[in-house]
Amino acid sequence: MKEEGQKQLSKATTPEDLTGLKKSAPKETAAGLPAVLSSGKHLLKEMSPGRAFKVLKNLNQKDGIDCPGCAWPDPDDERSTLAEYCENGAKAIAEEATQKRLLPSFFSKYSVAELSAWSDYELGKKGRIAQPMFLEKGASHYKEISWEDAFKHIAKRLNTLQSPNEVIFYTSGRTSNEAAFLYQLFVREFGTNNLPDCSNMCHESSGVALSETLGIGKGSVKLQDFYETELILIMGQNPGTNHPRMLAALQKAKKAGAKIIAINPIKEAGLMNFSNPQQFKGLIGGKTRLADLYLQPRINGDMALLQALVKLLLEKEDQNPGTVFDLTFIEQKTEGFQSYMDHIRDQDLQSLVKESGVELDTLKEVASLLENKQKIIACWAMGLTQHKNSVNTIKEVVNLLLLKGSVGKRGAGTCPVRGHSNVQGDRTMGIYEKPSQAFLDRLEENFGFSPPRAAGHNTVESIQAMHEGSARVFFAMGGNFLSATPDTLYTAEALRKCDLTVQVSTKLNRSHLVHGEEAIILPCLARTDEDVKQGERQFVSVENSMGVVHSSTGKLKPVSQKLLSEPEIVCRLAQSVNPDSRIPWSEYLIHYDSIRDAIESCIPGFEDYNKRVRQDAGFYLPNGARDNNYKTPDGKAPFSISHIDPIKLEEGELLMMTIRSHDQFNTTIYGLNDRYRGIYNERRVVLMNPEDIRDLKQQEGNLVDLFNNHDGISRVARKFIVVPYDIPRKCAATYFPEANVLVPISSFAEKSHTPTSKSVVITIKHHQADT
Numbered sequence: 046m047k048e049e050g051q052k053q054l055s056k057a058t059t060p061e062d063l064t065g066l067k068k069s070a071p072k073e074t075a076a077g078l079p080a081v082l083s084s085g086k087h088l089l090k091e092m093s094p095g096r097a098f099k100v101l102k103n104l105n106q107k108d109g110i111d112c113p114g115c116a117w118p119d120p121d122d123e124r125s126t127l128a129e130y131c132e133n134g135a136k137a138i139a140e141e142a143t144q145k146r147l148l149p150s151f152f153s154k155y156s157v158a159e160l161s162a163w164s165d166y167e168l169g170k171k172g173r174i175a176q177p178m179f180l181e182k183g184a185s186h187y188k189e190i191s192w193e194d195a196f197k198h199i200a201k202r203l204n205t206l207q208s209p210n211e212v213i214f215y216t217s218g219r220t221s222n223e224a225a226f227l228y229q230l231f232v233r234e235f236g237t238n239n240l241p242d243c244s245n246m247c248h249e250s251s252g253v254a255l256s257e258t259l260g261i262g263k264g265s266v267k268l269q270d271f272y273e274t275e276l277i278l279i280m281g282q283n284p285g286t287n288h289p290r291m292l293a294a295l296q297k298a299k300k301a302g303a304k305i306i307a308i309n310p311i312k313e314a315g316l317m318n319f320s321n322p323q324q325f326k327g328l329i330g331g332k333t334r335l336a337d338l339y340l341q342p343r344i345n346g347d348m349a350l351l352q353a354l355v356k357l358l359l360e361k362e363d364q365n366p367g368t369v370f371d372l373t374f375i376e377q378k379t380e381g382f383q384s385y386m387d388h389i390r391d392q393d394l395q396s397l398v399k400e401s402g403v404e405l406d407t408l409k410e411v412a413s414l415l416e417n418k419q420k421i422i423a424c425w426a427m428g429l430t431q432h433k434n435s436v437n438t439i440k441e442v443v444n445l446l447l448l449k450g451s452v453g454k455r456g457a458g459t460c461p462v463r464g465h466s467n468v469q470g471d472r473t474m475g476i477y478e479k480p481s482q483a484f485l486d487r488l489e490e491n492f493g494f495s496p497p498r499a500a501g502h503n504t505v506e507s508i509q510a511m512h513e514g515s516a517r518v519f520f521a522m523g524g525n526f527l528s529a530t531p532d533t534l535y536t537a538e539a540l541r542k543c544d545l546t547v548q549v550s551t552k553l554n555r556s557h558l559v560h561g562e563e564a565i566i567l568p569c570l571a572r573t574d575e576d577v578k579q580g581e582r583q584f585v586s587v588e589n590s591m592g593v594v595h596s597s598t599g600k601l602k603p604v605s606q607k608l609l610s611e612p613e614i615v616c617r618l619a620q621s622v623n624p625d626s627r628i629p630w631s632e633y634l635i636h637y638d639s640i641r642d643a644i645e646s647c648i649p650g651f652e653d654y655n656k657r658v659r660q661d662a663g664f665y666l667p668n669g670a671r672d673n674n675y676k677t678p679d680g681k682a683p684f685s686i687s688h689i690d691p692i693k694l695e696e697g698e699l700l701m702m703t704i705r706s707h708d709q710f711n712t713t714i715y716g717l718n719d720r721y722r723g724i725y726n727e728r729r730v731v732l733m734n735p736e737d738i739r740d741l742k743q744q745e746g747n748l749v750d751l752f753n754n755h756d757g758i759s760r761v762a763r764k765f766i767v768v769p770y771d772i773p774r775k776c777a778a779t780y781f782p783e784a785n786v787l788v789p790i791s792s793f794a795e796k797s798h799t800p801t802s803k804s805v806v807i808t809i810k811h812h813q814a815d816t
């Protein structure tokens with residue numbers, strides 16, 4: 046019986062219907078005219094031409110709407126008045142600013158069970174949630190609830206728990222600075238640091254590695270550095286899809302003479318060539334070659350690859366001392382150089398090369414390119430952060446930059462390219478399960494309550510706490526927790542054990558359908574929506590991937606009168622939960638300047654916030670690594686020593702990475718195509734090396750089931766189509782979130798706790814119904 050229940054839950058969490066694969070050869074150039082056509086197609090399906098024009102005209106302009114897509118920065122100086130956005134920015138807008146909406150009649154027509162059978166794509170396409178909804182205990186359908194009753198209900202549940210630590214308060218990365226600051230303030234006044242966020246699954250490894258080496262968990266470069274650099278390393282990132290306007294920066298860098306080295310197990314079109322759709326030449330097919338060298342390491346071969354490179358550089362340095370490494374910088378700004386060199390000398394080059402999966406000759410070419418360069422930028426994203434050894438791999442990237450004196454000077458530095466448009470700002474605002482004591486002291490001084498001092502749960506720990514019953518209420522400020530987190534079935538069980546699950550959301554997603562005993566949806570205004578308080582239009586602010594804080598003003602008429610802004614939701618909830626609170630929630634409700642004043646009094650770097658955020662393109666936050674002023678215990682950047690511990694694969698096993706297609710934003714599925722990779726109309730595919738397909742006695746087009754057996758638990762993802770692809774031996778790729786069922790909850794990065802979504806050990810068998 047339990048097995049039957051498990052099967053049903055499994056079907057509800059990840060529907061397995063196939064949509065009909067079509068294929069073409071993978072592309073070698075990104076953007077161009079197809080990108081422009083695709084933007085238009087997505088927008089006009091969702092809204093009137095007038096609305097589309099209005100939103101695009103304002104997108105990423107200085108007094109306009111910050112794109113709700115990724116965190117890539119806008120130019121500091123002049124911006125194109127025609128189009129300061131990309132294809133995927135337009136898709137994000139189409140998704141958010143759609144005029145379709147979900148009224149109470151929709152929810153009374155379809156039961157939660159019926160909706161669960163729909164794909165994520167189908168769910169997202171139905172429109173914006175238009176009013177608060179409540180799913181009573183045992184009910185089959187959501188029904189409308191008033192805001193007042195919703196807040197009262199949540200307050201009652203929160204106030205009858207034994208401990209504030211029985212609640213998990215999750216945040217996704219779209220939430221504005223203002224909403225995030227108020228949210229963490231409310232949560233800490235309530236009494237817990239259980240503030241996990243999407244960053245835990247994203248760039249947490251970068252944050253840990255960079256804090257421990259350069260004293261700040263953020264990248265150090267500005268956009269301008271791209272135009273002054275000599276060499277850009279791009280590791281584990283697919284900017285053509287996930288940060289498309291980065292390609293324009295790369296193009297400009299190339300024109301200024303920079304070299305680019307791409308390091309990625311698969312050949313991504315956006316790293317090879319770029320046709321700039323903002324330029325006439327790009328529209329008619331003119332293209333810029335991007336990567337000068339393209340390395341295809343094995344999945345998680347990066348640390349070995351980097352150490353091999355350092356070893357090759359060391360050989361050159363030994364031949365001509367002082368010509369390859371920046372010895373002055375090393376002497377003045379770093380520590381542990383000699384031990385690091387000893388460690389590298391001890392490594393066997395042949396085994397490093399073997400582990401990396403890249404030919405020695407290619408590595409020698411890279412070393413020759415690096416040898417004479419003094420201004421290097423290293424960019425990376427999820428391909429480096431979502432492995433067991435991610436923190437150490439990123440420290441190895443830092444080692445390389447330190448050797449070359451490529452930190453803290455123009456044209457050089459670290460560039461972890463952030464995902465969600467305000468994920469960096471949310472962390473600056475205190476959305477963190479391990480806040481610093483200094484930050485808590487400032488909350489205490491300014492607001493007169495004693496914030497909890499013990500660390501709270503991160504994302505993985507939160508799931509485990511709900512699963513074992515020590516957390517009983519789940520509250521999400523945005524996001525799609527069920528689908529974004531690892532081990533989908535385990536997480537589903539965890540959410541189902543809760544007394545109450547609450548989601549502040551814009552669109553319907555699976556986290557509304559796999560719920561606690563009771564569930565509430567609080568629909569909020571989105572970035573593009575106009576937000577008026579007492580007759581005055583409000584703006585919010587965000588921080589991009591390069592530490593620029595700037596404003597974003599919604600300009601579109603909301604699709605429903607019953608939507609509240611995220612700051613208002615927090616204030617009203619806080620008032621319901623604690624009517625005696627001394628925090629001036631009612632002031633924050635009226636004008637967001639008062640929230641910014643509160644932020645200014647608690648967080649360094651926000652001096653004159655209200656004034657500076659209104660200036661031009663906003664302002665840069667202080668960044669010690671950028672200024673060569675490391676906030677480490679002794680002011681120096683340590684070299685880090687890491688040992689290679691390769692993931693061992695048994696016969697028949699493959700190492701799988703879960704990646705994004707071109708038509709999705711995380712768990713939001715814009716469409717079923719992955720144009721650059723030549724995969725159309727299907728997401729349930731597994732990309733494999735043709736020789737592995739043969740060795741495993743499979744064939745192109747076969748329907749297979751994928752298994753993972755970590756910690757003795759058997760996980761299965763059914764019905765995937767075998768697609769031969771140019772990927773290293775023993776490596777495979779599937780799309781996130783369909784394959785999240787296979788990512789073990791107990792497998793996460795050391796120190797950062799980021800689930801190992803890019804190194805999942807799998808086996809493959811012919812599909813069997815209900816295996």
Ligand SMILES: Nc1nc2c(c(=O)[nH]1)N[C@H]1C(S)=C(S)[C@@H](COP(=O)(O)OP(=O)(O)OC[C@H]3O[C@@H](n4cnc5c(=O)[nH]c(N)nc54)[C@H](O)[C@@H]3O)O[C@H]1N2
Nearest residue numbers: 115133281283287344345426427428464465705709710711
């Ligand atoms: N359109 C769109 N934009 C997005 C998103 C989206 O879903 N859609 N998501 C946003 C978010 S939250 C984030 S975090 C970013 C994500 O941006 P990315 O990190 O670019 O996204 P991923 O598709 O997860 O994969 C990254 C790349 O890592 C490579 N890779 C995987 N494993 C390894 C490895 O072991 N070594 C190396 N060297 N490479 C590896 C993959 O081949 C892939 O090209 O994008 C943001 N922007």
Ligand SMILES: Nc1nc2c(c(=O)[nH]1)N[C@H]1C(S)=C(S)[C@@H](COP(=O)(O)OP(=O)(O)OC[C@H]3O[C@@H](n4cnc5c(=O)[nH]c(N)nc54)[C@H](O)[C@@H]3O)O[C@H]1N2
Nearest residue numbers: 217247523524525529549550551552554703711712781802
């Ligand atoms: N296997 C695997 N898993 C992964 C990853 C991977 O590469 N592989 N990547 C991880 C990464 S990098 C990330 S960042 C996480 C993402 O995890 P999340 O941030 O939790 O997921 P999203 O899909 O971005 O959330 C989408 C939902 O957010 C809501 N939303 C959209 N806009 C707004 C808004 O303005 N306000 C509010 N309140 N809600 C809004 C909508 O309801 C939408 O359905 O997933 C992680 N999971």
Ligand code: SF4
Nearest residue numbers: 112114115131134290
């Ligand atoms: S690069 Fe990112 S932030 Fe810029 S327009 Fe595209 S999706 Fe939006």
Ligand SMILES: [Mo]
Nearest residue numbers: 247248464465
């Ligand atoms: Mo992310």
